[in-house]
Amino acid sequence: MVVIGVALALTACDSEPSGAENSSVRGSTSTTEPSSTTPVALPDVALEGTKWVVESVVSGSSVEDFARAGSAYLIIKKDKVTGSTGCNEFSGLAVRDGSTVGLGLVTMTLVGCMGDTARLEQAVITNLQTKLTYTITTNRLELRTPNNQSGLNLRAAR
Numbered sequence: 001m002v003v004i005g006v007a008l009a010l011t012a013c014d015s016e017p018s019g020a021e022n023s024s025v026r027g028s029t030s031t032t033e034p035s036s037t038t039p040v041a042l043p044d045v046a047l048e049g050t051k052w053v054v055e056s057v058v059s060g061s062s063v064e065d066f067a068r069a070g071s072a073y074l075i076i077k078k079d080k081v082t083g084s085t086g087c088n089e090f091s092g093l094a095v096r097d098g099s100t101v102g103l104g105l106v107t108m109t110l111v112g113c114m115g116d117t118a119r120l121e122q123a124v125i126t127n128l129q130t131k132l133t134y135t136i137t138t139n140r141l142e143l144r145t146p147n148n149q150s151g152l153n154l155r156a157a158r
Contacts, residue, residue: 044136045156047101051075052141052154054086057123059150066120073157074128076101081128085121087113092128101143102131127152 054072056065066072066086074083081094081103090108094101105128113121127150132143144151 042138045139045141047096047134047136047141048076048078051157053157054120054124054152054154056153057120057127057150058144058153059123063153066116066123072120072124074103074154076103085113085124087111087117087121099135100131100133103128105129124152126150 052074054074055067056063072084072086074081076094076096079094080091082089082091084090085108088109088111090105092106093104095104105125127143127145130145132145132151133148134144135142139156141154141156142151143154
């Protein structure tokens with residue numbers, strides 16, 4: 001019994017709480033550092049079946065941010081594409097060949113768009129009317145025209 005009491009007393013006097021080997025306490029805040037510094041690589045999101053949201057439009061050497069202009073997106077499933085230009089809904093055909101994808105718009109609603117939303121819609125339509133190369137890195141999709149002079153930057157929606 002005395003041995004157990006001494007062991008408990010010594011444990012209670014330990015300078016750091018159990019399981020907090022990598023903790024540091026300053027004032028009223030505490031931070032816990034990870035025990036491993038090895039980054040975890042995330043797998044690339046699939047092109048098909050993912051809702052890809054347009055974040056920016058590439059034109060020549062400039063990149064224009066459209067993340068707040070509208071909710072333009074596209075979803076490719078097998079040989080079909082559906083989505084929104086940020087103003088109008090669309091659907092059409094999708095043809096994949098290696099790292100290229102051709103998207104043909106077949107139907108689109110005709111709501112009038114103004115300002116940044118109209119510019120975003122025009123950029124989306126223009127880019128989707130040509131065969132595009134695509135690159136996926138984690139949750140980012142880059143669509144580029146064959147001459148690599150224009151395209152769309154998209155992210156996978158959560």
